[in-house]
Amino acid sequence: MNIRFFTLAVTAILFAACTKIKTSTDSVPSISDQTSKNIAAAKAPPSAVTYLTGDGADVTTTPVGGLILMGGGTDVDAAIQWFLQRANGGDVVVIRATGADGYNTYMYNMVPVNSVETIIIDSRTKAALTSVTDKIRNAEALFIAGGDQWDYVNYWKDTPTEDAINYLINTKHVTVGGTSAGLAIMGSGYYSASSGKSVTSAEAMGNPYSRNVNLGANDFVASSFLANTITDSHYTQRDRQGRHVTFMARLMKDFGYSTSVKGIGIDEQTAVCIDQNGIGKVFGINNAYFMRSTSLGAETCISGTSLTWNRSGMAVSTYRIAGSSIGNGSFNATNWTFSGGASYYNYVNSGTLF
Secondary structure, eight states: OOHHHHHHHHHHHHHHHHHHHHHHHHTSOOHHHHHHHHHHHHHSOOOOEEEEEEOOSOOOOOOOOEEEEEOSSSOOHHHHHHHHHTTTTOEEEEEESSOOSTTHHHHHTTSOOSEEEEEEOOSHHHHTOHHHHHHHHTOSEEEEOSSOHHHHHHHHTTSHHHHHHHHIIIIIOOEEEEETHHHHTSSSEEEOOTTSSOOOHHHHHHOTTOTTOOEEESSSOOOGGGTTEEEEOSTTTTTOHHHHHHHHHHHHHHSOOOTTOEEEEEOTTEEEEEETTSEEEEEESSEEEEEEEOSSOOSBOOTTSOOBBOTTTTSEEEEEEEOBTTOEEEEETTTTEEESSEEEEEOEETTEEO
16 A cells, blocks of 8 residues: 555544544533533522512502411411401512412402512521512511421521511511411410420420420510410310410420410411401401410429429419401400400319310
8 A cells, every 4th residue: 555645544534533522522511611600500699489479569558567366277268358458458478488379369369469479488598688588578468378387487587587577567567477387486485396396285284394395485576466475376176275385384484474474376267366456356267265374383394294383273364265257356465355255264283284
């Protein structure tokens, strides 16, 4: 073979091979390019998932203050209507840590409002975003959905979201409240459920310091109408009055609450709606329970021993009001007086509620 021809042939083959390799390599991002993209993604600012129904432009109306306290289960239409009307055509915000936009269409179609927007706040980082807190602060009504109250305590407490909630209650004076877990955080005292297990009445009364009796006080949501008060939901449906009384005993002993410690327990499909003057009514098909300690704290409230809070059978004064579709009874949150219901006493002997 001619040596010159052989050399040219080999050169052509090598050139073609190199060209093919280069072409295929160009179609795949280099390691350095991919790394740059990963770094850019990591540096992208966080954002919260939101769902908007209605007009996205903020409007300013004249809202009316108050509280909506709902006991879980199926929402009470009459109470939700009461809540929405107090926004006076403004923007309604729903906050939660899980779930989606289940309230949007329901609320938007019930009463004329400018918008209903749900915000998923599932981290402390998102709870600090101005894009989140500005929406809350601009709301004319705020509703906290059900879920897990430990999520709310863990993600929102001591963050700008907490500040925004309290701004609405105490400065802007709009109606704020929630259902189930949303109700659980509304009192000055609260059951955080930080252990991950919901404590039963039997467990709480059997040992008031069980690892599942997780309480906090005076450091989260702040409403003067619920000062010295702890709430509970799904009340008779989940047999929670015993644990609720235990929470009250613990608040007196360990959190500096006086003999005026109070509790509001609300059944499923039932709501307590409190207006700007502190006057409340009960809506729904079941009952709300208003409890107050009558004198001294528990005789026995120590770790590893069942609770005794007797005080001659009058440890806790309880007032029960049945709900109705138009709002039944009357509850004055400023002086803790009632009408339209029935009163009786509760007490605990050796871990048993009477």
